[in-house]
Amino acid sequence: MARSGKIARLPAEVRAELNERLHNGQTGKVVLAWLNGLEPVRAVLAAHFKGVLINEPNLSAWRSNGFAQWREAEETRRLARELRRDGVVSGLEDGTKLAAIAMTLKVAELSRLLIDKECEPLKQWKRLCEIHGHISRMRRDEMAEIGMKIRTYPGLFKKY
Secondary structure: OOOOOOOOOOOOHHHHHHHHHHHHHHHHHHHHHHHHHHHHHHHHHHHHHHOOOOOHHHHHHHHHHHHHHHHHHHHHHHHHHHHHHHHHOOOOOOOHHHHHHHHHHHHHHHHHHOOOOOOHHHHHHHHHHHHHHHHHHHHHHHHHHHHHHHHOHHHHOOOO
């Protein structure tokens, strides 16, 4: 579901900088002064919100939703980097890199979810089922691609 609040409608670059500032512990008062002083922010507020400035409740809602989602994604990317660094994903042919990276991200997301002690069990279970579906689809697609290569170039593959 796409977000539609004041902060969600800001340009991606502004949201990225906002998330970094929040992550680094900048106070709400400082963040709001910075945000409301930016021309791109004022343009979005004028176009969609009658020029009403971003306030503390808007920032609080962002922290609970958009920023929380960004933090989860950051943690997933960090885990994926660790998986690649530790050799979980290495020695790949060019054609399989994208699928392997996508799979690595899903495994990292799964790892992050399972070690998150604050996450509700029902939420963990639902997300686990969703991730399992993604990984299963990726594996089926990978197997279908291998089958197509075998049918297209039967002489290149050994029969066992």
